[in-house]
Every structure is written in structure tokens, then in C-alpha cells.
Amino acid sequence: xxxxxxSMVLFIGSALLGGINYVVTVLNLRTxxxxxxxxxxxxxxFTITAILxxxxxxxxxxxxxxxxxxxxxxxxxxxxxIYINGAPLHYSGGSPILFQHLFWFxxxxxxxxxxxxxxxxxxxxxxxxxxxxxxxxxxMIGSMLVIAFLSFVVWGHHMxxxxxxxxxxxxxxxxxLLVAIPSAVKVFNYLATLWKANIVYSPAILFAIGLVSFFxxxxxxxxxxxxxxxxxxxxxxxxxxxxxxxxxxxxxxFGMFAGxxxxxxxxxxxxxxRKLGYxxxxxxxxxxxxxxxxxxxxxxxxxxxxxxxxxxYEGFSGIINxxxxxxxxxxxxxxxxxxxxxxxxxxxxxGKKAVQNPWKSNTLEWTxxxxxxxxxxxxxxxxxxxxxxDYGKPGAEDDFIPQTxxxxxxKSSNLEGEE
Amino acid sequence: xxxxxxxxxxxxxxxxxxxxxRILELVSILGGDKEEVTDGDNKFNAWMMMIFLFVCLGGMxxxxxxxxxxxxxxxxxxxxxxxxxxxxxxxLLIIFVFFVTQILLFYFAFRYKYKKGEKAYFYPxxxxxxFIWTIIPTIVLGAMIFYGLKVWNGITAPAPKNAMIIEVYGxxxxxxxxxxxxxxVLGKSNFKLITDENxxxxxxxxxxxxxxxxxxxxxxxxxxxxxxLFHSRDVIHxxxxxxxxxxxxxxxxxxxxxxxxxxxxxxxMRLITKNPKFDYxxxxxxxxxxxxxxxxxxxxxxxxxxxxxWYKDQPLVFPPAAPAVPAAAGDSAKAVASx
Numbered sequence: 001x002x003x004x005x006x007s008m009v010l011f012i013g014s015a016l017l018g019g020i021n022y023v024v025t026v027l028n029l030r031t032x033x034x035x036x037x038x039x040x041x042x043x044x045x046f047t048i049t050a051i052l053x054x055x056x057x058x059x060x061x062x063x064x065x066x067x068x069x070x071x072x073x074x075x076x077x078x079x080x081x082i083y084i085n086g087a088p089l090h091y092s093g094g095s096p097i098l099f100q101h102l103f104w105f106x107x108x109x110x111x112x113x114x115x116x117x118x119x120x121x122x123x124x125x126x127x128x129x130x131x132x133x134x135x136x137x138x139x140m141i142g143s144m145l146v147i148a149f150l151s152f153v154v155w156g157h158h159m160x161x162x163x164x165x166x167x168x169x170x171x172x173x174x175x176x177l178l179v180a181i182p183s184a185v186k187v188f189n190y191l192a193t194l195w196k197a198n199i200v201y202s203p204a205i206l207f208a209i210g211l212v213s214f215f216x217x218x219x220x221x222x223x224x225x226x227x228x229x230x231x232x233x234x235x236x237x238x239x240x241x242x243x244x245x246x247x248x249x250x251x252x253x254f255g256m257f258a259g260x261x262x263x264x265x266x267x268x269x270x271x272x273x274r275k276l277g278y279x280x281x282x283x284x285x286x287x288x289x290x291x292x293x294x295x296x297x298x299x300x301x302x303x304x305x306x307x308x309x310x311x312x313y314e315g316f317s318g319i320i321n322x323x324x325x326x327x328x329x330x331x332x333x334x335x336x337x338x339x340x341x342x343x344x345x346x347x348x349x350x351g352k353k354a355v356q357n358p359w360k361s362n363t364l365e366w367t368x369x370x371x372x373x374x375x376x377x378x379x380x381x382x383x384x385x386x387x388x389x390d391y392g393k394p395g396a397e398d399d400f401i402p403q404t405x406x407x408x409x410x411k412s413s414n415l416e417g418e419e
Numbered sequence: 420x421x422x423x424x425x426x427x428x429x430x431x432x433x434x435x436x437x438x439x440x441r442i443l444e445l446v447s448i449l450g451g452d453k454e455e456v457t458d459g460d461n462k463f464n465a466w467m468m469m470i471f472l473f474v475c476l477g478g479m480x481x482x483x484x485x486x487x488x489x490x491x492x493x494x495x496x497x498x499x500x501x502x503x504x505x506x507x508x509x510x511l512l513i514i515f516v517f518f519v520t521q522i523l524l525f526y527f528a529f530r531y532k533y534k535k536g537e538k539a540y541f542y543p544x545x546x547x548x549x550f551i552w553t554i555i556p557t558i559v560l561g562a563m564i565f566y567g568l569k570v571w572n573g574i575t576a577p578a579p580k581n582a583m584i585i586e587v588y589g590x591x592x593x594x595x596x597x598x599x600x601x602x603x604v605l606g607k608s609n610f611k612l613i614t615d616e617n618x619x620x621x622x623x624x625x626x627x628x629x630x631x632x633x634x635x636x637x638x639x640x641x642x643x644x645x646x647x648l649f650h651s652r653d654v655i656h657x658x659x660x661x662x663x664x665x666x667x668x669x670x671x672x673x674x675x676x677x678x679x680x681x682x683x684x685x686x687x688m689r690l691i692t693k694n695p696k697f698d699y700x701x702x703x704x705x706x707x708x709x710x711x712x713x714x715x716x717x718x719x720x721x722x723x724x725x726x727x728x729w730y731k732d733q734p735l736v737f738p739p740a741a742p743a744v745p746a747a748a749g750d751s752a753k754a755v756a757s758x
Binding site: 079080094095096134137162170173174180181192195202212220235271275285286293308311314315351 | 545564610697
């Protein structure tokens with residue numbers, strides 16, 4: 001346990017350094033012409049994530065430090081009035097709820113640290129593969145910033161029934177349900193991007209669409225859990241397990257898969273096998289819904305999470321049917337991941353050779369040569385002239401215009417004010 | 420042997436997939452695929468989107484209707500009925516939004532697959548649209564927040580003065596209840612006073628403790644306001660009464676509370692659920708150690724008369740001193756002494 005705390009301290013230190021690196025790079029080392037409003041949404045998402053990490057991890061650091069003091073130096077930050085193993089402990093005056101506050105002050109932003117990069121990847125991929133600009137680029141940035149801000153003032157929704165002052169609970173209900181607004185804006189923007197699009201079905205966009213689907217499904221049940229009066233009865237039940245495995249777990253993992261399929265040619269100079277990608281996607285989305293959707297009902301039946309057996313109370317015997325169904329889908333889902341692993345390593349060495357810009361994408365990374373060279377570009381680094389989402393622009397020769405193409409070369413497609 | 424066979428099957432499966440990929444790859448190269456993604460791929464995935472939408476929504480609807488029988492029965496407490504209503508309204512709202520958005524998502528994905536030579540509709544922004552879909556969720560959520568907080572404030576409002584006070588005491592891995600007795604005041608307790616005979620550490624010198632009673636089963640009189648006070652001896656537990664829609668953590672060093680008014684007796688609930696073996700239960704819902712899953716206490720809700728009859732027979736925390744030496748024991752003691 002003490003070793004674990006020490007490792008947490010090291011981990012937090014490295015997370016901080018990594019976060020600072022991201023933020024400083026994005027702020028200071030953008031290429032010529034790359035203003036903040038010409039950054040791809042992926043980079044925006046990574047930057048906001050890094051800021052969240054920098055601001056929230058130090059609190060976990062403090063929590064871990066105080067815990068170390070309690071364990072090793074006889075302080076009582078977190079413990080009081082405890083009788084265990086036949087004897088009272090000396091701790092007096094501390095509160096375990098303090099640890100929960102400190103933990104969740106990190107823990108909630110952490111949810112968005114996991115999810116925001118996935119949303120950024122999905123924005124980029126959905127726009128590229130839809131051959132259509134992302135709808136509401138600035139609203140997308142704005143909603144990510146709002147989500148990031150709100151993520152710092154909602155931690156108490158994990159603690160409605162800890163005995164926290166009910167008024168404080170009301171405040172957290174208010175802030176928590178506000179998160180639904182920027183989230184709804186993001187979902188509607190994704191839908192508007194897909195509307196009248198020209199979708200090229202690479203495996204990446206399949207996973208990005210899956211992400212949006214999970215983001216909706218899991219986000220909606222969050223409205224119930226964020227409502228303290230309703231949380232009383234579903235707190236710590238399978239309903240919570242279902243909620244966060246869909247909205248945070250599966251969404252984030254689907255975003256990661258989307259990113260891997262999309263940028264694999266950039267990483268290894270070869271393509272992943274797309275047919276296996278399709279198989280991987282359809283099996284996975286089916287098994288994710290098959291696994292986690294039924295869990296809502298187990299939760300509504302009042303079954304606690306973290307029971308290793310439901311045999312002690314006769315009232316829970318009925319749910320064994322649902323549990324069997326979940327197991328079938330979970331095993332199917334696990335096998336589907338085997339397909340991905342094989343595809344990944346096979347393609348790394350024997351996949352089809354990639355061309356420079358296989359997805360006809362606008363962003364800078366695809367202007368670098370397939371062969372890896374030091375500094376990514378031989379010679380000078382490219383200059384940026386436009387935002388990254390000029391897809392399907394009327395009047396343009398092709399359905400995409402890379403960021404490195406100046407407006408002077410695209411007279412026929414320029415909009416008002418673009419020259 | 421079986422595990423060896425398992426490994427062989429596993430390895431053969433991996434090899435099969437790898438060879439299949441190779442063949443697919445060669446076929447695609449021989450077929451002269453120029454594009455990364457072919458028309459066939461687009462058609463396949465677009466149709467799969469439609470099929471998946473129907474299979475998924477159909478499956479979910481079927482499952483939901485079927486799984487109704489597993490859900491908790493009607494709430495057995497006054498506030499539970501109110502939270503259940505709030506829950507139902509919330510569910511109506513989110514199910515509606517779920518259907519609309521998922522159908523749009525998968526329908527767009529089906530409808531707008533790639534067509535060669537066509538361009539997508541260049542539509543980067545529309546402030547009016549954005550305003551509408553920001554303001555509508557804001558209004559709807561505002562209403563939900565208002566409604567939810569009203570219910571929450573009702574539940575957490577101070578309990579009425581006449582509420583019957585019961586302490587629920589959690590320790591690894593069982594529950595104990597202490598009733599406050601005729602004075603409706605619990606005697607003070609302190610973890611330093613805990614002994615085998617006094618498992619809750621009740622203070623003998625506090626006069627309020629004289630009529631306190633300790634029980635290993637929870638009996639509640641129906642339609643009576645009850646204020647639970649929660650304590651823990653060792654780690655955080657959570658007292659969860661699923662049928663009362665009540666839950667509160669038990670935290671060492673802290674007193675937490677929850678006010679309920681049970682409305683349905685065990686006997687009535689047996690009729691409602693058509694299950695003659697139905698019993699209310701208090702379970703632990705915060706992982707507390709190896710026997711967490713088994714940390715429970717039976718609970719009976721009964722008419723006040725039955726409750727009083729049961730309560731009369733429960734032992735006091737500090738039973739009055741027994742008569743010095745029972746006669747028979749005294750005789751045998753004498754016999755031992757005379758030898």
C-alpha cells in the first residue's frame with residue numbers, strides 16, 4: 001500500500017510533466033500560419049486534456065501525501081473513532097469523507113481526461129471521412145472548454161449519500177446536470193456533420209460513429225445519476241456500472257480504436273486490413289450494447305455492484321438470466337478484440353504499403369513523407385493557410401483542400417473574406 | 420490435456436485468421452483496388468448501420484419489456500413513491516431523446532454513404548441552429564433540475580420531532596439495530612467502550628441508555644415516521660434499503676441519517692409481489708471486505724400492534740442484574756464446597 005502510494009506520486013509527477021509539455025508545445029511551437037482557430041479539433045482536445053491534468057492531479061498528490069502521513073507518521077487526516085481487530089485505533093478527529101472529496105476532485109476531471117481526447121479524434125475522423133466540414137467548429141471548441149470547466153465543480157455527485165450536507169448536494173446536482181448542455185451541443189454538431197455527408201466507410205469512422213452512439217446512450221443515464229433524489233436508490237448499483245462503462249469506458253475505447261485505424265498508416269507506413277476492421281467493429285459494438293445495456297436493469301432491481309456472489313439474498317436470484325446473457329456478449333466481445341490484435345501486429349509488418357495521404361485528409365501530418373525522417377519533414381516545415389476542414393467545398397477541384405494550400409491557389413472556391 | 424487442446428485450437432485460430440487476411444490482401448491487390456475503401460465496403464457498412472439500428476432498438480425494446488419482472492416492486496415508503504415518479508418522468512424524457520438521436524445518427528450513416536463524383540453539402544456553421552439546440556436542452560434541463568431539487572429537499576428536510584429513532588450500526592460483516600426506547604433518545608456511545616458484551620460501545624452512565632434495546636432484526640411499524648441514525652465501527656458501509664428507496668453511508672466517526680415512513684407491510688408486499696417468501700432486507704452497498712456480499716439484516720414492516728408485541732420481547736442493552744445465584748446452581752456449588 002505504501003509502495004502503491006509512492007508509485008502514485010511518481011505517476012502524478014510524470015503526468016504533470018507530460019501535460020506541461022503538451023500545453024507549451026501547442027501554445028509556442030505552432031508552425032507559421034497555424035493560429036489557434038486553425039488547429040485541428042484533435043489538438044484542441046489534447047490541449048484541454050493536458051490542462052485538466054495539470055490542474056487536477058496535484059490534488060490527488062496532496063491526498064496521497066496525507067494518506068502516507070496517516071499510514072506512516074501517526075497523523076489522523078482521514079480516520080477517526082475506529083475499532084478494528086478487537087481494539088480501538090488511536091486516530092481521532094479525521095474524516096474518510098475528506099479523502100473522498102480530494103479523490104473525486106481529481107476523479108471527476110479524470111473522466112474527461114479519458115473522454116476528451118476520444119471526442120477530439122472522433123471530430124477529426126468524422127469530418128474527414130464524411131468529406132464535409134465539422135459543423136460548428138467554434139462551438140465544438142467552446143463546448144469542450146465548458147465541459148472542462150464544469151468538470152471541476154461536479155465532483156460531489158459521486159458523494160450524494162456520504163452524509164454530505166444536502167444543500168451542498170443540491171449545488172452539485174445543478175452543476176452536474178449543466179454538463180448535459182455542452183454534451184448535447186456536441187452530439188447535435190456530430191449529427192449535423194453527418195447530415196448530407198458523403199461518408200467513406202473506413203473502419204475509423206465506424207468506430208467514431210459508435211463513439212457518438214455510446215456518448216448519447218451513456219450520457220442520458222447520467223441525467224438520472226446526477227439527480228441526487230434518484231441517485232439514492234441507484235447509487236453503487238449496476239446502473240452506475242452500466243452508465244460509465246458505456247459513456248466513458250466504451251466511448252473512450254472506441255475513440256482510441258478510431259484513432260488507431262485512422263493514423264496507423266502514419267505510424268507504420270502500412271494500412272490495417274479494413275475487412276477485419278469492419279468485422280472487429282460490428283462484433284464489438286454489438287457486444288458492448290449486449291453487455292452493458294442489460295446491466296441497467298440489474299441496477300434497477302437493486303443489485304449492488306462489487307458483490308462477488310448474489311446468492312446471499314433470495315430476491316436477487318432472478319437476475320441470473322440477465323447475467324448469463326451479459327456473459328455471452330462479454331465473451332464474444334473479448335474474442336472480437338483478438339481480431340484487432342492480430343490485425344494490428346500483422347499489418348505492422350505485412351500490411352499493404354500506405355500512400356502519403358490515404359484518407360485524403362487536410363491536416364498537416366499527412367503532408368509529411370511516408371518514410372520517417374528526423375523532424376518529420378525534410379527541409380522546411382510547412383506553412384498553414386486555412387482551417388483544417390475545407391472538405392467538399394463548392395467550386396474546388398477536389399473534395400478536400402489541405403491546410404498547406406494558400407487561398408491564392410483556390411480562387412474558384414474561396415468564400416467571402418478568404419484571400 | 421484439455422488446456423493443451425485449448426491452446427492448440429487457439430493457435431490454429433490465430434493462424435487461420437492470419438492466412439485469411441493474407442488471401443484477402445492478395446485478392447484485393449490482384450483485383451486492382453485503387454481506392455482505400457471500395458463501393459462495396461460503403462454499401463455493406465451503410466446497410467449494416469440500418470440493420471444494426473433495427474436489431475439494436477428492437478432487441479432493447481424486447482429486453483426492456485421482458486426484464487420488467489426483475490425490477491424492484493412498488494416503493495414501500497412515502498418518499499419512495501415520489502422518487503419513483505421522478506424516475507419515470509426522467510426515463511420518459513431520456514428514452515424519447517435516445518430514440519430520436521440514435522435513429523438520426525444511424526439513419527444519416529445509412530443514407531449518406533459515399534457516391535463517386537458527388538460532393539457533400541458544405542455546411543460549416545449556422546448560428547441560429549446552434550442557438551436553438553443550446554437553448555432547448557437548457558430549458559428542459561432547467562425544469563428537470565428544479566423538479567429534482569424539490570424532491571431532494573423534501574427527502575432531506577429535518578425529520579418530524581415525533582419520528583421514532585433507530586440506530587443502524589454497521590461493522591464487518593453484520594448489522595445491529597438499537598431502538599431508543601420510551602424516551603426516544605439513544606444513549607451516548609463511544610468506540611472506546613466497545614467490549615464483547617457491549618458491541619456498540621453504549622455508555623452505561625448515560626441515563627438515556629437504560630431503555631435502549633438492541634436487536635439483530637429490524638422491525639418497523641407501518642405508517643410511522645422513522646429516523647435512522649447510522650454508525651460504523653470500522654470501515655465505510657452503506658445501509659441500502661432497496662424497497663424503501665433509501666440509502667445512506669455509515670462512516671466511522673460520523674453520524675449520518677435518513678428519514679423514512681414505511682407504507683407497505685411485509686404481508687401486503689407478499690400479496691403485491693405474489694411471492695409468499697418475499698422479505699424486506701437491509702444490505703451493505705459499499706464494499707467493506709471479504710463478506711461484503713453477505714452483510715445483510717432481515718427487515719419486517721408490520722402493523723403497530725405486532726411491532727409492539729415483538730418489541731416487548733427484545734433485550735435491553737444493559738439487562739438488569741440477574742438474581743444473585745439461581746437455586747439449582749447454588750446447590751451444586753454447595754456440593755462442590757462440601758467435598
